[in-house]
Amino acid sequence: MSLRIRNSLERADWAFAREVCALTGNAGHPIVDRSRWLFFGEQWVGPYERLRPTWSYVADEVSSTSGASERRLGYLTGSPDSTTFFAEKKWLFDLPLYLAASAGVFPRNGDVAAFRKRFRAEVFGPVADLGPRDHFPPADTRAVVAEYPAHLHINLIAAARGKGVGRLLVDRFRADLAAVGVHGIHLYCGDGPRAFYERIGFRVLDRIEFRPGFIVYRLGSRF
DSSP states (O other): OEEEEEOSOOHHHHHHHHHHHHHTTBTTBOOSOGGGHHHHHHHHHHHHHHHOGGGEEEEEEEOTTTOOEEEEEEEEEEESOHHHHHHHHIIIIIHHHHHHHHTTOSOOOHHHHHHHHHHHHHHHSOOSOOOSOOOOOHHHHHHHHHHSOEEEEEEEOGGGTTTTHHHHHHHHHHHHHHHTTOOEEEEEEOHHHHHHHHHTTOEEEEEEEEETTEEEEEEEEEO
């Protein structure tokens, strides 16, 4: 299999990323309820299309004879400057998404409800019944981001796993970060992908029990 990594994404690439996000959003498996797909993909992929499109990548399987793309295998979204990115995201992406969700643009479901509650809590203060949340202490998060300022999300179609596609995506992201003087990446994952990230140079920095029996790890890589 010949592979190519691109970071000049077109509309069809972003649609692919949203779909794969939903196809892997259930701990690496598809989200069963398809009514969740539209909002789920928008929530996780949309900020990068809107705010950091040049730091997003697609991996293609390429014909060895013609050099033409035969199919997309996976994507990586990320940012070299997490502090700035999340500050911009709150007002330039999350606020419009909150207004759209409140207006009924998306099917009402648990994802929409949780997002709206979380956004109100961030803007207006505590909101009752937030449900499970990421409880990494804020001071620890600031320290992690200072040492590992970039972050990434990566998802592959099932047929591409275990074939080096994820490593190539991360290697390209690292090379582009190093070119602008950034030498640290952090990310969050569950038990399933943790071994993959450790194989390619990440280490566990800390962890939380997001809900009973479900561990979320924060990993970092310096390069």
